[in-house]
Structures are given as structure tokens and as C-alpha cells.
Amino acid sequence: MNTDQSLVLRTYADTARTAHATLTALDQLSGDGDFGDNLREGLDRVTSALDAHPDRPPYAVAASVFLDEVGGTSGPLIGLLFQELARAHEAHSDERDAWRAGIGEGLAAIQRVGEAEPGDRTMVDALVPARDALEAGSGPREVAVAALDGAHATAALRARRGRASYVGQRVIGSPDPGALGVALLFWSHARAQEEAPGELTEYLPAVPGAESPA
DSSP: OOOOHHHHHHHHHHHHHHHHHHHHHHHHHHSOSOHHHHHHHHHHHHHHHHHHOTTSOHHHHHHHHHHHTOOTTHHHHHHHHHHHHHHHHHHOSSHHHHHHHHHHHHHHHHHHHHOOOTTSSSTHHHHHHHHHHHHTTOOHHHHHHHHHHHHHHGGGOOOOSSGGGGSGGGGTTSOOHHHHHHHHHHHHHHHHTTOOSSOGGGGSOOOTTOOOOO
């Protein structure tokens, strides 16, 4: 049975609220500190749009919001990911096929626009292992773990793209906020199917200056 897309997005919105302080503190180390705000507020706008347009495909709604209304570098990139997920769900009746195709095409679109490669310390480092797990036929729990492990592994990387590339060693030891924020989509997808690999707080790193998540 396919998962309710609206439930996935609403779970992701709840997740972004819980992770907000962590994502903000991570972004303050490497950028201008607005990633947590942008993700949380973008997903809050998505849930409002879902309420206002219940007949529209939910991932298409999310794509429109992130592409048109969410600022920062990451907003349009997340919009591209949702856009490809929406297209894939129109083309495939089986959810695993839709996620495999959508994440694969979304990753390709993000790399075309952002020109990031694995190891550059970006959201690509979470998306590549998630795509690989999907292509291997893994279920939501394993895909979520792959994405989260990829995000956490960016703590050992020096950024080669974006604003974080200018701060050098300061980011070493803390994961990239964009990678973690995108990985939380896969945790939310698994949670919506009651297959989450543990509690969300287990995957939120301690960051100096961040409030403890509720």
C-alpha cells in the first residue's frame, strides 16, 4: 500500500520544527544561519497549501512552495527534489518505484544546478546513499539510515561548495545542515509508515549554542 503523501509532508514539517534549533546552529557554523528557518517555514507553508488545495498532488504542492516561496540556496534545490518526486509518483503506481525514480531524477537535477559532487559537503552527500539504497531495493527504514549516515559523515568533510567553503576547518566535526535537513525527509517517510529507525532526537547532533530539541 502506498503511503499518504500528505502524511509524509506533515511528518516532515513536524520533524523540521523539532530539528529547527539544531539545523540553525549548524548553519551558523557554515553559513548565515537561515537554513532551519527556511526549512521549517517552507514546510509550514506546504501544510497550509495542502489544507487549501486538498485535491492537488501533495508533492507537486511542496515543489511549488519551495521553488516559488522559499529563499536561500537550499529552497529551490529542495523544490527540484519534490518536483521530481511528484513526476515520478504520476508515472509509477508502485511507491518504491516512484521513490527510486524521483530521488534519482531529483538528485540529478540538484547536481546539474548546484554542480555538487559527493564529498563536497552538501545535501548530495545524503541523497547519493539514499538513492543507492533505493536502487538496491531497500525499504524505508534502511533508506532513512543510509541518508542519515551520509549526512552525519559530512562532519569529517571540508566544504568545497557554497558559503561553507569559506570557513575552512571551523565546520569540521559538525554535519552539513543541508545534508541533515534532506536526510530528515527520508526519516519522515519511514516514520509515516511506522518504520522509523529510532527516535528523531537520536539523529540530531549536539551543537554548541543549540537548544535541546523537544
